[in-house]
Amino acid sequence: MQYAIIDRFEGDMAVLEMPDGAMRDLPRAALPQGARAGDALRLDEAGNPIALDPEETRRRQAEVRALMDKLFRRG
Structure with missing residues (x-):
């Protein structure tokens, strides 16, 4: 699935x-x-958005959060 x-x-x-x-x-x-900035949209075979994907949005947000935590870790 593409997003x-x-x-x-x-x-x-x-x-x-x-x-x-x-x-x-x-x-x-x-x-x-209800679409908002940062949301992931599932694409059809032609590359057109067909639906929001809240699970993919959460997965990507968690990935970005982990990268930021690693980058800005103090100590």
């Missing part, structure tokens, strides 16, 4: 980070209801 990440919103557009690292603009209205 895009909602990087940010600019007015009525969402900026998505695609699996290859490219950024793609998409109308905010095309996203699932």
